[in-house]
Amino acid sequence: MIINGVQIDETFAEAFPMRATRVIITAQNHKWAHISAQAFTGFATSVIACGCEAGIERELDPSETPDGRPGVSAMIFAMGWKSLAWQLETRSGQCVLTSPTSALFAGIDEGEPIPLGKNLRYFGDGFQISKHINGKRYWRIPVMDGEFLTQETTGVVKAIGGGNFLVLAESQPQALAACEAAIEAMRQVPNVIMPFPGGVVRSGSKVGSKYKSLNASTNDAFCPTLKGQTKTELSPEIESVMEIVIDGLTEEDIKKSMRAGIAAVCELGASQGIRRVSAGNYGGKLGPFLFHLHEIMA
Amino acid sequence: MTTLSFALKISLQQRVDVSPLTPDNLVGKSTGEIAAIELQAGNRKVRTDEIFTLSGDDTLNIVFKTASTKLDYIGKGNGKGVITVDGDAGAYLGFQLKGGIINVSGSVGAYAACEMRNGEINIGGNAGDFLGAALPGNKKGLQGGVVIVKGNVGERVGDHMRRGSILIEGNAGAYLGSRMTAGTIGVLGEVGAYPGYAMKRGTLLLIKAPAAIPSTFNDCGAHTLGFLPLLLKGFQSYNTQFGAMAEKVKRVRRYAGDMSGVGKGEILVVI
Structure with a gap:
């Protein structure tokens, strides 16, 4: 499949089940709602070391928030109920409670309830x-x-983490520009977050390492400086690869988001140095959710 | 199905306990069975059809037509459906109500919404003393739900109230929220003496400042409280002026008390 000169690999992204919730953070104005939400979702790029993955979903008008003030909706994903509850509570206590003028509300009513302010109240x-x-x-x-x-x-609901696609470009600035365009398009899709910095990850990983203590290590097959040194997936003209990781509430949400992102990347096209779109998969060993790029872009 | 109506056909000399005539009790019963239900009237028992003319068959939608202040315990312990009272009602309206709605076009006697657990009561006229209170000797008054009074209310409203909301669009008598444990009482009009007497927790939201704040309440200053728009917005689905105040009421002067006791209650006076 080729769209605007960009080759879409016949591969799939592999994702795994998670648990998620949404919170609504309001403040005196959007500036402080964002500051609070950024602190709340900080150091939450990957469950590998952060314990959770979190991100800002979108900005909310006063008419959309429970207390009628400007707000931000943020989502937080973890591998299980307990770890999600722990992450939510510590982040709420240290990042939202402490943030000037903030208020914190549930963004999901259904599902199993976990404490939001239930224990924070003792601070009073x-x-x-x-x-x-x-x-x-x-x-x-x-x-x-x-x-x-x-x-x-x-409320905690079942969710999916690890949806992804890779942008392969002729240069680093071109790869980043394409990812920025993708993120802007993907932020219009509800129920998903892209947890990495600015939504983009430049250090995609593979499972395992030569070092016994590490579960993950650099994805050498997609590292452009190793083209002549390892079993590479890159053709000679590829100089930079960046990845966008997506966590969403449902498979459909992730598909919509991936489609919006890949479409934005392809809109720049080969003329802007974008050569391929691929995805990170682990041969079906990582998780049960497979997002085939050709199906998504059909 | 048509609304099941009970039209009073005699002038009552004694008070009548109509607590058996609720959707919970009448569901599945035929008109004949309902007519045969015995009601306590003074010191004797009377059949329902001795004092009411019955019509209709929808037991989830009951109407007391040409009602009287002598009809007590309307909706006692009921959990579902709608009870409408055309006219006035007696004491203990909605006593221990568990759910459903009671609408009264006129005024009601003492102890309306007494020990109510959940549901909604709308009173078009006035309400007597001890609205939303506990029975004498009991510790838990209103424990949930919403009570709306368009007119004035008597004394000791919300006595021992534990949860839920009472919204009064007229004036309130003395000792508003006495011995209150939690919940919210809002008053648009004037309030009598000693609001919040022996109040432990809970909120009295007063749109007009009372003539005097009790000496056992301490001034905590003027504040913009974020929960107020949320609280008032929560009343927008009810027939009350409080819902329309969500955009207006934000800044209040907060008085904490009753400091002679637990002192965790508050009187919020809109400024």
């Missing part, structure tokens, strides 16, 4: 106040800038 040292509003419990926790308002729980 007995001065915290509970309010039941339309069947949901909220906590008002007195803090130095006023009150921190948070919902008691948020």
